Structures are given as structure tokens and as C-alpha cells.
Amino acid sequence: MALRDTSLPETSGPVRTSGTALVGEERDRLLGGAHHDPHALLGAHPVPGGVLFRALRPNAREVSVLADGVRSPLASEGDGLFSAVLPYPEIPAYELVVAYDDGERTVHDPYRFAPALGELDLHLIREGRHEELWKALGAEPMIHEGVAGTRFTVWAPNAQGVRLAGEFTFWDGTQYPMRSLGAAGVWEVFLPGIGEGAKYKFEITSRYGHRFLKADPMARLTEVPPDTASVVTSSRYAWDDAEWMAHRGDTPVHEAPMSVYEVHLPSWRPGLTYRELAEELPAYVRDLGFTHVELMPVAGHPFSGSWGYQVTSYYAPTPRLGSPDDFKFLVDALHRAGIGVIMDWVPAHFPKDDWALARFDGDPLYEPGDSRRAEHPDWGTYEFDFGRTEVRNFLVANAVYWCEEFHIDGLRVDAVASMLYLDYSRDSGQWAPNVFGGREDLDAVAFLQEMNATVYRRCPGVVTIAEESTAWEGVTRPTDSGGLGFGLKWNMGWMHDSLEYVQKEPVHRKYHHHDMTFSMVYAYSENYVLPISHDEVVHGKQALVSKMPGDWWQRRANHRAYLGFMWAHPGKQLLFMGQEFAQGAEWSEKHGPEWWLLADDYHSAADHRGMRDLVRDLNTVYRDAPALWQRDTDPGGFQWSMCDAADDNVFAFVRYAEDGTPLLAVSNFSPVVREDYRLWAPEQVPAWQEALNTDAVRYGGSGVQAGDAGKLCPEDGRLRLTLPPLATVWLTPAR
Template identity: 45%
Template sequence: MLVNRLEQARLHNPFEHLGLQTSEDDKRHVIRAWVPNAVKVEVIELGTERSVGFLQKVDDEGALFESEFDGLTDDFAYKFKISNTEHTYQVIDPYQFRDLAYHAVHYVATKPQNLYEQLGAQLIEIDVNDTKVSATRFAVYAPNATAVSLIGEFNYWDGRLHPMQKTECGHWVLIVPGIAAGTKYKYEIKDPMGNRLPHKADPIGFCAEQYPSHASIVYNHDNYQWNDEAWLKEQAKVDRYKSPMSIYELHAGSWKAHYDNKGRTPLSYREMVDELIPYVKDMGYTHIEFLPVSEFPYDGSWGYQPVGLFAPTSRFGTPDDFKYFVDQCHQNGIGVIVDWVPAHFPEDGHGLARFDGTYIYEYEDPRRGWHPDWNSCIYDFGKDNVRQFLVASALFWLDKFHVDALRVDAVASMLYWDYSRNEGEWVPNVDGGNENYEAVSLLRWFNEEVYKNFPHAFTIAEESTAFPKVSRPVFEGGLGFGFKWNMGWMHDSLHFISKDPAYRKYHHNEITFSMVYAYNESFILPISHDEVVHGKGSLLTKMPGDEWQAAANHRCYAAFMYAHPGKKLNFMGNDIGQGHEWNHETSVEWHLLDFPKHKGIQNLYRDLNKLYTTYPALYEKDHEPGGFEWIEHQDAGQSILSFVRKAETSKQKVYVVCNFTPIPRDGYRLGVKDAGEYKLLLSTDSNNYWGSDYTENATFKSEAQTWQGQDHSIMIDVPPLATVYIVFDE
């Protein structure tokens, strides 16, 4: 019975029963409305404000009203004037807009961008009798649900009042006039057995409320006026492989905060404009990379357990606030990268897990659909709706927020069925192997769509295995990423530098091995958040020795990193020599800059960024073997390295000498290629960096003495635990 289904919020086809209907003899029209607690319902024509008449109660509960009317047309537009025991109000009946509602999902599957242009809560205007009606169109995918209702503050979260219509493709739709931007809403869903699920946030929601409601919020993305057109055009022309890239990675919630009697409050997006952008400019970084800012419920996940892939977290402000931050970064010559998490999602009740009571987003088999490392659900990368959803999310950040790059988290976990699983805990692919062909296909499609649609943008993979061609184009058989994090370099070099200098000679291959595979991929060298948390200690505390030696090791290693082929990434705190490992509940230890040691480390990172972005030899041929040459890499006994970086557009060469022991190397002869004068560019032992300012010359004249396989050589004094840069610039 209709009344029972309405009362129990179990109606899946309200357009066939409510609103303007044709009478059984097809000669008259019936208007039917479900209005609990109403006493009178009057029908008024939109535009003319003419009263057509009253609806009559037709059920014992007094909630279903209907009447037949003569002289109405199929496109008759109307509203209700409703009186109850407390007051009288007017609403435009949402069930008269069935054709417009159906139209929302007709083209969803034709391209990924249609998901965020058509689904979710879309603000629209309807032309009715020369009257503009503002409304919100809601559409959500829940193919196995038996009923879906729109709930929100506009209907007291009552699932009986706005049942949605199911379409043939599994979407549920409804247009509700009068719902404006800022309105909170969710979906009440009945599973295939008719059981009510926890209220669900919108998978395509553009803004969300924080705990405890996690409600979605209607948002207007058309209000913000961008001012970065020049930046986007310029970036579309940049050859990223021949350009400097020094990335400042940070966690927005723990970079800096306010403290008052209410406790700790992280900076908002707009406050970051005033504090973070000047800092990044002063330090000389080219890009900012945020740990995930997609909406997430649990602070302790750092954003890596997202439930809102189409919404920047409201912890720090509105979506327009985040746009303003990105816009201001671009106007200050800084690119913005965001971490994006398509590998897995949490089980929170308001999220995607068993969204309609079935596994429409995740693999059903726990051997594929459950991640043992992170206790989270794994997307089913073979399903069309999931593939469209994920690619649409990626494009959304580039489109609506103008971000410059997406760093894709946990790619290795996507590529292999047996990732972090023991024998018997995973299901092989159709060929009996461990490769997830569905994930490979998705990642290739994602990269193709990004580069096809957004020429200013690029992609980065966090991928820790030897999977081939991660950063090679799809047409070459690659995954299509622009860059890949060099986890091997990070692991080996940190393992080496953490050793006591007396034992480094036994681990010399760890600091040189990265050059064996340096050009297999287009690498970024990351000293990321993962290396300074969970008991690993800060970068500074990884260094052996007393206070002076630890700081010297830190500086020596930083300069080695900036000279090594590959783009650069440093997590916040690295560049001031933070003492404690990162804690997401506190801020960077900015007070340490009151001490000369930490100020010196910061001065070094600032100068390294400046030199790196100024001298083409340090970046132009990052990804070509011709840009690097060992001078001496076999002197394990002295733990000393030397190599040269070469420019492409000039004969500029930067020679790098690293002394990984606390013993000065006086009169060290360095083989060089050219006759002429050489200049000291940088020494990490400088007093400006809290070094010992070991005696050294500022210029060197080459001698016609062959050495280390080179036709010429120079004599230098190499400071203890230091890296020096020497430039030949014809």
C-alpha cells in the first residue's frame, strides 16, 4: 500500500505516485502530495500565484493528500501552501520535476568529469512560467538499494519526506527547490533486504561537516574568481624534466598553530596564505605538497583514510578558502601538489563501505577487498562505477582547485594482489600471477586523462617496488606517471648516513648504488613524513655523533641529496633540524630557530634551494645519463665521494665532493675536465651553517695533471663531515 511505503520510507518510485499525475481516464490531472502533520494543502500556480484549489486527505494518518483538477496541462508548474497546527508555509513540489531529474544521469558514464558535474548536490535554476526557481539537484549511485531518501536540516532528517526516484542505471535522483548552498544533507538508504543503513554522506559531496555529524554540505563551486591564468599557461609550457623541482611536504594540521585557553588551533587555509607562502618563498622551494586534504574522519590517519574524495577537509576552511590558497601560491610562483589516495578507504559508517548494503565500491572477497596493513577497504578497480569515480576525483582536484600535481599514495599496494599478504591470503589473477591487472589498467587510464585534459599538471607515484616503467608513457607500455618517488635511494642513503663514520666504509655501496638504476625512472628523491615518524626519529636524530657531528652529518647529507640526480622533496621540520620526530598533534618546533645550530641548518637549506634553482647543471639533465659522471666512487676507505653534474644549455659543471668522515682531507686532489678557474660554490661546513669554517680557498686554478681519469685536476681542502660544491662556469 502506498501510504505504508511512504510512512516507512520504502518508496523507490515516487515520480509514479507523487506530484502531477494523469488521471485513470487520461482526461484530467491528479496532484498528490505526502505531507505529514499538514492540516490543509493548497495548490498555487507558479508565476501567476493563482490558487487552483485544495488537496484532500485520503488516508487515516492524514499525511497523503490528493485531488483531481480540470484544465491543467502536463507542464503545469505549482507550489503548495501548507498549513499545520503551528504555522503556514509554502514549498515548491519537487515531484513535478521528474524529467529534469532523470536528465541528470543520462550522460554520467560518457566521461569521468560528468560525475562531479551531474552527481552529488548540483545547484541549478529552473525556468518556470517566466520565473527562475533556484533548486538543488541530488543524484547518488546505489544500485542495490530498495529505497533512498534525501535527508537534511530542511526536513528535520526525516527519511519519510523526500523519497528519491530510482533510475534504470542504479542512480537515485530528486530536484528540491529552495535548497541553497550551505545546506547540510545526507542519504537514508535501505539495503536489498529493506534494512536501514547508517546515514550516508554523499560520495560526490563537495563540502562536509566535521565530527560527529559528517554531513555533506551543498556547495557552489562557481563563486570563486581565479586569478592564476598566467601561471596555468606558463606551466603548460614547462619541461618538468629539465626544470628544478624542490618540494616542501607538509601536514596542514601540524605545520603551525595558534594556542589559547581553548587549546591548539591549526592555521586555516587563509592564514597559511599569510604565513606558509612567505616561508616557502623565502626558503626557495618551488612546490608545496600537502598530505591528503580530501575530507577524512580521523585526525590520526593524517588524511590517508579519506571518505570525501571531492571535498577539501573543512578543518581548515571552505573549498573557496582552499582555492584562494592555491591561487595565491600560483601568483607567488609556487606550485601545489596534493596527495591523492585511490588505494583504499575506511569503514566509517557514513562512508563508502557497503554503501547500499552491498559491495559497490570495494571487492567483496576480503582476500582482495580488505587491507591488512591499514584495516581499510580496497576499491574494486575492475568495476566501471569505481573506475569512473576515482578518475573523476583526480580530475576534480585539477579542474576545480587548479592543483598542479597529484602524488598517488600506496601505488604498490594497488599493483599486487599479494601486497602485505601471506600465502593463502590472496587470490591470483587469471594468469596465476600476483599482478592486479585491473589496477594497472585504472592507473594508466587515470594518467592518460590527467595529461590529456590538464596540460599544466603532472602525476607522481609513491611506488616502492621494481614494477617496470612506472614513470614511462602508456604508449611505451608504462603506467604513465610523470615521476616516481625513489624509495631505494631514500632507504639506502639513510641507512648509510645513520652509521657511525667508522663503519661507513663497510656500507659504501649503499650511498653509490642508486646510480645503477637512476635513469630507469624519472625520480624524485623523498625525505618524506614516513621517514620521521613512528619511532624512526627526526632526520637530525638519525645522525650519529655528538651534537656538532650530528648537525654536520645532517648538512653533509642534505647537500649530497641536492646534488644527486632527481627532483627533491623534504618534509617540514627537516630544513630546521627538528629535534623530535613528527607528531601530528603538535607543530613544527619553530622555537628551535632561536638556536644557532638550527638557524644554520635552515640557512643551508635556503642556500641549497637557491643554488639548485639557479645552476642548470644541478637540474637540466636530472633524467639523462649525460648529466652525471662519477669522479671517484670507490674510495670506501676514506668514505669520500666525488662526482660532476653537467648542464645541457651551457658548459657549466658543478663538482661535488662529500666527506662522510670527521677527518679533514687536506690537499685532496680532484680530477676535473676543463682547464681554467674553479669557484667554491658551497661548503656545508661554513660558519653560516654552524660549521667549523675549516680553512678553504674560494677559487682554484686547474693543473695539467691527470687524475681520477680526468685531464686536469685541482687541489682542495675538504672539511670534516661536509659536502662542497665547486663550479666551472665558462
């Protein structure tokens, strides 16, 4: 704030104030927040006899123009408007001196600046092809025409007018009306002197005359909920993961080892910030040998007790754990530890909070206008209008944003099935068929194809993963072949069938043998991830170890045998936090994993540590055995050794590496030891040795071994093994 300088001379020439007042409809629209071009009325404009200056400064006592060291007062028009015609031959470089009851401020006039958004940006926005949309819309601190400030832009094509409100206006939008930049539907104003940390919203006047405040859809930082304002920010983070970024795409993900640890950041270690998590999470994940973490939604969401799947701020990491640069610090730390970062991304729906995306400019904008398509019947949310180019652009650019700005290595796309089908969770009469009479949402298909193609083109090494629970054909087929273009797909069928099997008492498992073998009928129809995710250990479904039948020893043995089977099965692996050490309680977002189970003073800590040791060894042997991942999508990389031993509850199969090196996995889901068990194995291997045995004593097992490696090739050409109870054994060629 500049104090009054009484040494400044007043204007020596004539000042005309009569006839300069704004009257009629233009005045009403400007003051009512419904004017499309406030810059035509405010600022400085040549007129006969000089330059007309007009300023809108509510609550000001006086406003003067300061130019060439001369201060010229403007006359009050009432309602915060001040104007005068000053005798300048052309518009000078000037500032405004604004006097309030608490003193004077010398400020730049926002209405003397040309638009800070270029024609190319507007063209790309209108075409729905702006792949760096976050650099064009939202709040961008910048130097514009030599002055520091922030450019504010927002897409609101149905609005009569848009104004900027913030802490700096006491949340009154009157002072800063924005201008429409034409057919693109974008509104803009550059505010000098407003910088990082400023809190703001857009005050929108709808075509129906309603006025309301909306958070910025493109905000890169928000207030901590329950507060809902957007916050001006600019990143200064210096990345230290150049080597990781340069080499993360060296091997296609479906031909590389991939085991994923799924994490809910707010509850993994409750109370830790992004930077504090960076001190613990990378070390923990690296120690256990996982190649990736998958973070449940990080984007801003209003309800702290939720898991993050109802997103209101698509471009802002949740501020509950720190700033955007703090989140970058966490990603960077994971990369330096050699761990890839996958993030859950939620383009299927968004909540109806009245301060966010819902009916953003008074009309359906991000959501469809057709009520049969606008609302998601399962979650009480809105669906995106995938047929609208600007909405598609908002989401495609968002996917790129996380990958480019935050170095995210993968996007797991939530609820893809609900996007693909017009009749998803809808009864007859609640949906309308597509132009071909079908139930497929063609707009959603086009969006997913565009998103995947754009991400893969712009972000080498990134993988997209679909949570898709139906038999939609071509989810992981390239877009140029008519597929959706995802890199991987969650294998929900395998998850459901295998859990159905292991939850049965062993005596009943022979009647459900097909649940464990059926997945190989379609295992190569897509590129799969085998998910034991958060969804399977909440809401009465029980934690993984608690799903298992029997006493505590048997439940743990079943758990170990199941993980051994899972890690050997074609496909990548995903395990939710807490399941790696067999916590018995369901996951709670309030409390997170039950780390106390591993404490020295807990009487059964050894049981839980043994399970964690197994997961570490599964990952270690897995990464060192190309047979388990190199040909995940090649049918020639798998061969059943025994698939019909239903009465024995036994499964055995061979995985092959590119060079033909085999690994034999044998699972005995019966609680009895099977002596001298015979099964087929590749003839070219004369002898085998244990690479991993989930019944090892150090994991909490009984210590039964499969047999001496030198005796595993008897005269009849079949292997004879001792199968431990409720265990999986991996065998490799003896050296």
C-alpha cells in the same frame, strides 16, 4: 513561509477525493522508502475527470494546491499523504500550501519537475567515462525549469529506494523519496528552495530491507568532524593565477628545477585556517627557495588526529581549516608567490565508517565483493574495486576535479605498490591470481593508466607522482608504451640506502659505501624524486638530525653534508617540514614543527637558523645551476669523479647541463679534514670555484674551504682540494 491568505478563492468546480487514496504495495513501498519511481505517484498526473494531485508531507495538518490564484484543499490519506482530483483540463502551473502547527508555507512541489540530469550524463556514468562526474552527481544548486533549488543525485545501483534527509526534514527521509533514472543506477530529486548551507544525507533502503543514512560520496563540502553530514555548496571564487596556469607547463617537470617542501597543513602552524595559512606559508616557502609544496591529504577524513590518509570525502577539502573557496585562496596565494602545489591523493583504500563509502547501498559497491580483495590487511580499510567502471570513474574524475577545480599542479599518489599486487601483505591462500596466473592486479594497472592519461590530457602542466616502493617496471613510462604513465616516482631505494649509510658511525661507513653509490645503477630507469618525507621522521625513526651519529656539532654537520649530497644527486628533492631547521624531535601532528628553536631567546637558535640558511642556499644555487636538474633523466648528465673511496668516506661526481656546463659535487662523510685530496675532474675546466660549502661558518660549520680557485688545476691533471669534515662542497667553473 507564506501566511494564510484568506482572500484566495476556493475551487468552484467539483473536487473528487474518493477513490484517490494510494493503497496496497505501492503505498507501502513509497512510505517504506523502497519505491523506485515516487514521481509516478506524487505530484500531478492527468486522469479521467481532471488532474490527480498527490503530496507527501509528514506532520502537515493540511495541504492545498494553489493554481491560477485558486486554492484547492487535498484530502488526507493518512501517513502524511494528501490527494484529490481537481477539474483542470491539463496540469497547471501550481504550488503547494502546506499548513503545520506553526503556520503555513507556500512551496513548489518537487514532484512536478522533470529530471534535472540529462541522458548524456547518465550514459557517460554508465560507461564509466564521465570526466566531470562532480557536475552530474552530488548536490548542485541550480535554476531548473525557472525555479531555484538544488538537484540531488547519487549512484546506488543495488538500493531498493533512496530518500533525501536533512536538517530541513529533521533527518527524516520520508518526505523526499528519490527516483531511479534507470540502468545507470542513479537516483535523483530536485528540491526547490533548498540552497547553499543545507545539510543532508541519503537515506538508503538496501535490497535486504535495511535502512541507513549515508553521506554523499560526491559532497563538495562536509560538516566539521565528528559531525558527518554533507553540505550543499557552490563556489564563487575568482582566481588570480592566470599567468601561473598559462606557463606552469612550459618546461617538462623532469627537465625543470623541482625542490618540494612537504607540509601537514593542520600542524604547520596549529590553529591557522586556509586563509591565515595563505598569509604565512607562501612567504616562508618562497623565502627558502622551494619550487613546490606538497600537502599531505587535504580531502575530508573523519579522525582529526590522523594525517588524512583515511579519506571519507574525496571531493571535499577538510572543513577543519575553512571552506573549499578558502582552500582555493591558499592555492591561489601559493601560485602568485611562484610556488607549485602538489597534493597527496589516496585511491588505494578507504575506511569502513558506516556513514561513508563502505557497503554504500547495502552491498559491496566501491569495494570488491570478493573478501580476499576487499580488505587492506595493513590498515583495516577497504580497497577500491578497480575493475568496476563506475568506481574507476569516481576516482579518475576525482583526480581531474582537484586539478581543474582547485588548480592543483600535481598529485602524489599514495601506496601505489599496495594497489599493484594482489598478494600485497597477504599470505598464501589469502589472494587469488589474475587471469594469467600472476600476482599483478590488472584492474589497478588499467585504472592508474587511465587516471594518468586523463589527467595529462585534460590538465596541461600537472604532474603525477607515484609512491611506489618496488621494482615495478615502467612506473614513469608513458601509457602508450605500456607504462603506468606517472611523471615521477619516489625513489624509496635511494631514501632507505642513503639513510642507512648516514646513520652509521663514520668509522663504519666504509663497509656500507655501496649504499650511497648503488642508486646510480638504476637512477635512469625511472624519473625520480628523492624523498625525506613525514614517514621518515615519526614513529621512532627520529628526526633527520637525530638520526645522525656523534655530538650535536657532528649531527648537524652530517645533516648538512647529507642535504648537500641529496640536492646534487640526480632526481628532484622533497624535504618534510621541520627538517629544514634541524629540529631534534620527531614530528607530532598535534604540535607541528618546533618553531621555538628559531626564537631569539633560545640559546641554540643560531644552530637551527644556520641549517635553514643552508637549505635556502641549496635551493638558490640549485635553481641557478641547470647542471643539477636539466638532465635529471639523461645518463649523459652524470659522471662519477670518485666512487670507490670507501676508506675515505668520500663521494664525488659531476653533473652536466644541456650546454655541457659542469658542476662538481664532493662529499666527505668523515669527521677529518682531508688536505690535498686528489680527484678527477673534466679537463676542459681549467679552474674551479666554490659554489656552496656546507661547512661554512654561517651554517654552523668549521669554515674549512676547498681551496683557492686558481690552484685547482695542478700539473698532473687532477684536482687537489681540501675537503672539510662532514661536509659537501659544490664546485663550478671559475669565472
